[in-house]
Amino acid sequence: MPLVPEDAKLLRDLLEWQEVNDPDGARVSTAPFAQMLEHDRPLTAKQRQWAQRLLASLNGEVVYTNDWSSGKVPRGREVETPPMLKRENLPLRPPGRR
8 A cells, every 4th residue: 555645745744854953863763754755655543643743743833731730720629538538547557468
């Protein structure tokens, strides 16, 4: 099955980005992409999705944001800890072996 033109363009864009921005290959390893382009191998759906997201992130697009860790999501209402899970009711050491 020959390489789809969109896949070839995507691979060429990745290789071009590396030549311009990362000539020593420290940030992105594009050797597998070069081999796929050279041997005319098509990308699988997961490879295509990964390559598209990689290219988008390398070009500065925000692909994923962790809003919870950055504090942008409201926490919600506080819930009281049940009595059985409070520190004074938990065992101090794990049970021993028999």
